[in-house]
Amino acid sequence: MHPNPAHCHWDGSPRTKHPRRPLRVSATSPSRLLRAGQGGHCRRCGNRIDAYQRTNQQPIALHPAELATVQVPEACRWHLSGGIAHPHGDGSAWCRIPHHLICPRRTPTLRLGPHLEAMRRQLAVRTRRLIDTGAFSPTAPTRPQPATPAACPARPVVQMLLGRYLADKPVETIQCVAQTRQRHRCPRPVLEPSLPAGRWRLLPSGPQRGQLTLPATLMAIYDLGRLPYTEQLRWRTQRCPAHTAAPGAADLALAGWQAFDPLLHSAHIHTRLPHRPARTEGDDQCCTTPWKSH
Known part of the structure; x- marks a missing residue:
């Protein structure tokens, strides 16, 4: 009795393998999300x-x-x-x-x-x-706690493309949303050490277009405004440099940006720069060095 070849089932019937077709998104599609x-x-x-x-x-x-x-x-x-x-x-x-x-x-x-x-x-x-059945554990919504001055905010405010956005996680952990060839989400971070980085600055929390006027206070903002337009656009689309160079790759998750509103997101306003002491009278109002994690 001869053993069945690898391309046959135990009863001798042939194995049929359907080719895996890659998912593609049209270049003219308004949404890149699969x-x-x-x-x-x-x-x-x-x-x-x-x-x-x-x-x-x-x-x-x-x-x-x-x-x-x-x-x-x-x-x-x-x-x-x-x-x-x-x-x-x-x-x-x-x-x-x-x-x-x-x-x-x-x-x-x-x-x-x-x-x-x-x-x-x-x-x-x-x-x-x-x-x-233990398949789900409800979690009550909790109010985010303000971060200490010695740590990076859990949800920082980022300034880019003439607007301010609230991130869903710290700057150094923002992950690329593109899909890899193995159909998994890209594990690379958006922050690339070899490329120009933003810098933490103390800027007025003034209203943006269409927002209510609030008392002027200085808040810590990760400023990307001095970077080239292409680099700011890469951050806004939340892609790593490799997938920015491959526009055909689709997105496997939504970008975690949310338009920042000082009234709705007052809990995420921090008046001190990360890893810096409190500003005293006479100090500069901006951090001229890029933020680095320790």
């Missing part, structure tokens, strides 16, 4: 969500299933076009709805219809099942 990187789970209830970018580049979590338009209030209807979420209907009989409206661990801000209330109860039952 569909594989859009799925996730709500941190409060554990149910599935889909993350999409809005027209203002801010992410939004939508319920993964489409709903009939007549069952959703007009102010809560969203539709997708080219991977971008738009806050209105597109004239069809189906639409999407933000997850926070039917999240069972949030208090509804609008009066929902009977169909949406039934969906909310179903999600609550699923959340309870996930908790009972």
Whole structure:
């Protein structure tokens, strides 16, 4: 009895291998995010969500299933076009709805219809099942604690492209969002030691365009404004130098930037520079040396 060759099953039937087709994103697509990187789970209830970018580049979590338009209030209807979420209907009989409206661990801000209330109860039952089986542990939202002057802020404010953005993690740990050839997220950081780096500065926390006026205070900002435009754009798209040179690579995660608002993000305002003593009278108001981790 001869053993079966490697290309056959135990019963002699041939093995058929389907070739793996690479995922590609069109160069004219307004969103570089692959569909594989859009799925996730709500941190409060554990149910599935889909993350999409809005027209203002801010992410939004939508319920993964489409709903009939007549069952959703007009102010809560969203539709997708080219991977971008738009806050209105597109004239069809189906639409999407933000997850926070039917999240069972949030208090509804609008009066929902009977169909949406039934969906909310179903999600609550699923959340309870996930908790009972140990597949999900709810975490209550915690207010971020201000960092000490001797440490880098956990969520620093970065200035680039004539705007200010709040990062989701420290500067040195911001990770590239591009997809590698092995279909994994790139592990390289955006901060490249061989390229020009930004510098920490104490700048006024004045309002940006369309924001409320607040009392003028100095805050620590990681300034990238003096870098070349291409380098600032690389930080804004959150890509390492290798994937910046490869524009065909798609994104496997959303960029972690959020438009900074001094009123909404007051907990992330730090009045001292990282690794520097408190500024005294007569000191310079900016740090002229790039930030380095210890």
